[in-house]
Amino acid sequence: MTEYDKLVRDRIPEVIRENDERPVTHVAEGEEYRRRLREKLCEEAEEFRESGDPKELADVLEVIDTIRDAEKIEDETLAALREEKADERGRFEEGIVLERVEQRSE
Template sequence: MPPAEPPTRPGKLVRDGIPGIIRAAGKDPQVYVADPAEYLARLGDKLSEEAAEARAARGGQEVLEELADLLEVVRALAAAHGADFARVEELRRRKAAERGGFTGRVVWTGNR
């Protein structure tokens, strides 16, 4: 699948339940359903947005909430590319077994 073009319409991708929450607050949300190409582009934007929010979080529950949002976007991206999250997790485990994870805090500074 080719890279998605950036969205040209205003707005941002929101969770499916957000329009209902807005309606319950007595407001009238203006929404539409994105076509597949726009959806991929907006998921990419949302991935960057959620990663920035996770990075800026101050710790504790705030970090966990942002990581949960980030994970939801990853799940949606996997589904948009025809895979379920179990496939992503399988690939993550394989890479961790072959190359390790990031818990060792190893920083590479180059080769001699």
């Protein structure tokens, strides 16, 4: 027996049954569902960070899209928020790494 206690893709229980194993599941709803989606986002982002595999990045995007749906955030709203933040603080295109902030000497 292996314990997981994590959100999985909808067809995973079916895949487990096809392997002659028995999945024990429940359906997360409401706040539990939203919390588990946030946890899943961190899990998938960590997997992409470790591997750099585009399939893992696709998983990140899948979770983001599901979170957007669960939180009822329109594509246009999210795009506008991205642009607003980019206008205020920039993007990540230049690869700037902030090493430290030093106090100005007067």
